[in-house]
Amino acid sequence: MRLVLGLVILGGALALLLLSGDDRPVLGMDPDQFAQLAMATGFLTVIVAGFWHQFRDRMGANLTALMAWGALGAALVAGYAYRDEARRIGDRMLGAVRPGSAVVASDGTVTITRRADGDFHVRAEVNGQAQGFQFDTGASSVVLTAESAASLGIRPSASEFSVRVSTANGVTVAAPAFLDTLRVGDIVERRVPALVSRPGALRENLLGMSFLDRLASFEVRGDRLILRGR
Structure with a gap:
């Protein structure tokens, strides 16, 4: 499914490029910039979709790990902010x-x-x-x-x-x-x-x-x- 979504994005971008001609802007960007953005968006969509698929399969464990890392990050930030008091x-x-x-x-x-x-x-x-x-x-x-x-x-x-x-x-x-x-x-x-x-x-x-x-x-x-x- 995630591969199909990426191909849809790339296909839609290709269609817009074909319809706009060689030199006409696409969504306010020149054709080369639009093509690069479309490719990056397609690949990113595939990667994020794959991550979400893995995350969803173990939702409870992944949420627990995410909260633990968030708490650790908050503790590190607080420790740095109040390092003199802690010392x-x-x-x-x-x-x-x-x-x-x-x-x-x-x-x-x-x-x-x-x-x-x-x-x-x-x-x-x-x-x-x-x-x-x-x-x-x-x-x-x-x-x-x-x-x-x-x-x-x-x-x-x-x-x-x-x-x-x-x-x-x-x-x-x-x-x-x-x-x-x-x-x-x-x-x-x-x-x-x-x-x-x-x-x-x-x-x-x-x-x-x-x-x-x-x-x-x-x-x-x-x-x-x-x-x-x-």
């Missing part, structure tokens, strides 16, 4: 499930959720590498454990351990260093002064005042640590 919601969920993860708000503030042990563990990046820090306003500087510093390629010589620092294990000495970048969420500080502790002196890196003093502000509000960059 913020995802960040909040991650911060609640994984304390220490930086949650970036629309105003640029970064929020850290307190751990179950009562401390703020901050997941950061130092020179592009992931590092964990304990938030510590009592530390005058960012302090890296010897192991963390070594993983970053910072290995002070014995003679460089000349700065006296107080830790939970008592007074020890540390070596001065500079961090090319220190990132927490969207807050990035460059050339941050830091100290490298002796092996075994610290169990965790400390996020101290050499980084915190560079911020516009920071505050603890309940179980949240809120950082604001400049």
Whole structure:
């Protein structure tokens, strides 16, 4: 049936061309344009009719599939349109499930959720590498454990351990260093002064005042640590 319909269209177009002569317009088009349009329409009719025949034979299943694809397309469009809101919601969920993860708000503030042990563990990046820090306003500087510093390629010589620092294990000495970048969420500080502790002196890196003093502000509000960059 679909082949017959296509042939009827092509036959009708041929008849019009024959009746109009060689140079007379056909339906406002020159003969060549009309012939091309007629052929394209005939072929398209055959293809669409064949598709409809297949679609009609399994109407229920095909409608279900069509609705599913339509819903998927609408979800993709909505996801793209509201991608920023979706990202913020995802960040909040991650911060609640994984304390220490930086949650970036629309105003640029970064929020850290307190751990179950009562401390703020901050997941950061130092020179592009992931590092964990304990938030510590009592530390005058960012302090890296010897192991963390070594993983970053910072290995002070014995003679460089000349700065006296107080830790939970008592007074020890540390070596001065500079961090090319220190990132927490969207807050990035460059050339941050830091100290490298002796092996075994610290169990965790400390996020101290050499980084915190560079911020516009920071505050603890309940179980949240809120950082604001400049």
